[in-house]
Amino acid sequence: MNNYIPYMQFIVASKVGDVTGDGIPDWIYLTALKQDPNSPYWINITLHIKNGRTNQTTTLPLTENQGYNPTIWLGDFTGNDVNDIFVAIDSGGSGGIVFGYVYSSIQGRITNIFDSIRFNEQHPYTVNYANNYKVNVKSEKPPKKYILDLQYKGQEYLNEIYHADGTLIQPIEGWVDPASGLYPIDIARKGKYYLQALQQIAGRFHADGLGYVENLLNWDGSQFVIVRQSVAIYGEDLK
Numbered sequence: 720m721n722n723y724i725p726y727m728q729f730i731v732a733s734k735v736g737d738v739t740g741d742g743i744p745d746w747i748y749l750t751a752l753k754q755d756p757n758s759p760y761w762i763n764i765t766l767h768i769k770n771g772r773t774n775q776t777t778t779l780p781l782t783e784n785q786g787y788n789p790t791i792w793l794g795d796f797t798g799n800d801v802n803d804i805f806v807a808i809d810s811g812g813s814g815g816i817v818f819g820y821v822y823s824s825i826q827g828r829i830t831n832i833f834d835s836i837r838f839n840e841q842h843p844y845t846v847n848y849a850n851n852y853k854v855n856v857k858s859e860k861p862p863k864k865y866i867l868d869l870q871y872k873g874q875e876y877l878n879e880i881y882h883a884d885g886t887l888i889q890p891i892e893g894w895v896d897p898a899s900g901l902y903p904i905d906i907a908r909k910g911k912y913y914l915q916a917l918q919q920i921a922g923r924f925h926a927d928g929l930g931y932v933e934n935l936l937n938w939d940g941s942q943f944v945i946v947r948q949s950v951a952i953y954g955e956d957l958k
Contacts, residue, residue, distance in 0.1 A: 723767060723776040728752045731761060736793040739824050740801040743771040747804055749789050764789050766806060766822070768829055777829055782836050783818040787811045794903050797823050797832070797938045798911045804829075805914075807901060814925070819901040821914070821943075833914065833936075833943050839897040842945075844932070846893030846920060851885045852877055854893065854929060856920055861945055867920075867929055871955035880923075893922045895932055904935070913937050913946075920950070928953070 724730060733748035746769040751761035764784040769776045786808035793802040803823040810816040821833035845857045854867040869877065882888060900917035914936040920929040930952040936943040 723769075723778065725750055725752075725763075725765065728763065728765075731764070731789050732791045734791045734793050736802045737771070738768060738793065738802045738804055738822075738829070739770060739772070739827075740799070741772055745769060745771045747791055747793065749791060749806065751784075751789060759787055760811065761786065761789060761808075764808060766804070766820075768804070768822075779822065779829065779831070781806065781808075781818070781820060782834055783808070783810075786818060792903060794905075794912045795910055796821055796903070796912050796914065796943075797940075800910070803832075805901075805903060814896060815899045815919075816897045817899055817901055819898065819914075832938070835898050835901060835916075838916065838936075838943075842934070844895035844918075846895060846922075846929075848880065848887055848891040848893070848922075850881075850887055852881060854920075854922070856895070856929075856932070856950060858932070858948060861948055863948055865950040867950070867952055869929075871953070891923060893920065893927075893929065895920050896925075914943060 728750040731749050731751045735744050735746055738745050748767050749764055751764040754762055762785045764781055766779040767776055789808045792805040796803045803821055806820045808818040819835040822829050823832045843859045847855050849855050852869045856865040896919040898916045898918055902915045903912040904915050905912050916934045918932045922929050930950055933949050933951055934945045935947040937946045
């Protein structure tokens with residue numbers, strides 16, 4: 720049987736590995752189309768799995784199917800010793816968002832078990848500047864609060880936001896970006912992977928970065944859950 724490639728599209732990434740659990744290697748590939756042949760931007764990015772035993776091809780549309788540098792990674796997120804499929808696509812632009820998807824063979828069917836767009840929607844944050852050169856970052860799910868100290872930003876930065884006594888000149892809200900990095904991590908080095916999501920904390924504007932929220936996600940048998948959340952901040956340069 721010929722490999723299925725949609726009309727006028729190209730194979731932009733591919734991997735070979737057993738993703739069905741029958742011990743026979745399958746072919747996993749992404750096809751896409753270019754509107755501008757001189758641009759690295761791809762549209763209509765689509766996932767295909769060619770079953771190595773049956774030669775049948777399953778085609779799966781992606782929620783967000785446009786972007787740069789589409790890639791495929793194979794590894795075991797669910798702990799059943801069968802490869803899962805991780806697809807990542809860069810959005811490009813100043814936001815630097817990554818679209819990520821995980822597909823797994825569940826009861827003989829390739830099923831989507833992670834979608835970064837859905838993850839971003841389900842995990843909201845608030846970012847509020849406070850008196851005494853602080854920023855409060857609150858995560859709704861899991862419910863956690865982080866207090867960032869802005870004094871490392873320097874006096875010129877602080878003078879734009881605070882009175883001389885450390886009180887806010889006016890209320891300021893920041894935000895937490897959607898995931899800009901998604902990385903499989905084998906913490907125990909036993910072949911079972913967690914998924915790490917990085918999200919930038921922005922202050923008054925996007926380039927005013929305050930740090931990153933780092934979420935470590937683990938498959939619990941029915942969904943990916945956050946098992947560890949932390950905030951990484953930028954350090955002050957020492958003279």
